[in-house]
Amino acid sequence: MSSEVKDERTVEDSPPPREGGDRAQYGVCVFLALLGTAVIVDALGIPHITSGTDPVGPRAVPLLLGGLLLLLAALYAVDVARGGRGEPEGGEDVDLSSGSDWRTVLLLIAVFVANALLIERLGWVISGALLFWGTAFALGNRHYFRNLLIAVTLSLTTFYAFAIGLGVNLPAGVLQGIL
Numbered sequence: 001m002s003s004e005v006k007d008e009r010t011v012e013d014s015p016p017p018r019e020g021g022d023r024a025q026y027g028v029c030v031f032l033a034l035l036g037t038a039v040i041v042d043a044l045g046i047p048h049i050t051s052g053t054d055p056v057g058p059r060a061v062p063l064l065l066g067g068l069l070l071l072l073a074a075l076y077a078v079d080v081a082r083g084g085r086g087e088p089e090g091g092e093d094v095d096l097s098s099g100s101d102w103r104t105v106l107l108l109i110a111v112f113v114a115n116a117l118l119i120e121r122l123g124w125v126i127s128g129a130l131l132f133w134g135t136a137f138a139l140g141n142r143h144y145f146r147n148l149l150i151a152v153t154l155s156l157t158t159f160y161a162f163a164i165g166l167g168v169n170l171p172a173g174v175l176q177g178i179l
Contacts, residue, residue: 022085029077036069107138123173128155 043062050057111134118127132151141147159179162168172179 022080025080025085026077029073029080032069032073032076036066036073038066039069040066104138104140108135111135111138119173120171121173123175123179124170125152125155125159125175125179126173128158131155 039062043059043066046057046059046062048057048059111131114134115127115131118130129148129151132154133147136147136151137144159170162170
């Protein structure tokens with residue numbers, strides 16, 4: 001019998017965090033700060049219009065969200081500087097020793113790019129169905145016909161939900177006049 005040695009690392013076995021924190025986490029802090037700044041700058045470009053029914057105006061929510069993003073970035077940077085780090089999920093079943101599945105990533109990118117290129121020509125119902133079906137295929141589901149039925153149902157449902165529920169008309173494309 002041969003004995004196999006597995007490299008199974010637990011949270012307790014992982015090395016302690018370095019003093020000053022993890023540089024990648026500071027990148028997340030910078031991203032949050034830049035995003036908050038962009039939201040605030042964009043909100044300041046909204047004209048300050050108030051009325052009797054809306055005394056606050058349209059600027060309030062984006063300014064609040066931008067401020068909260070900046071606060072979150074600052075608090076997260078302090079936590080990282082103190083040595084804080086995220087804990088891996090207890091039930092995580094990802095094999096960290098294996099590499100990335102580039103085939104799946106490239107298939108997903110191709111499906112999203114195809115959707116972006118085809119949505120105006122073919123319309124949302126067809127391009128959305130291709131998006132949903134292609135995503136299921138890229139993620140490994142091989143029930144082609146069932147996935148196609150689900151994809152068409154999802155794209156039709158979202159088409160009418162946007163049109164009727166939100167009043168937003170998605171492109172109908174080649175199905176203009178039929179839908």
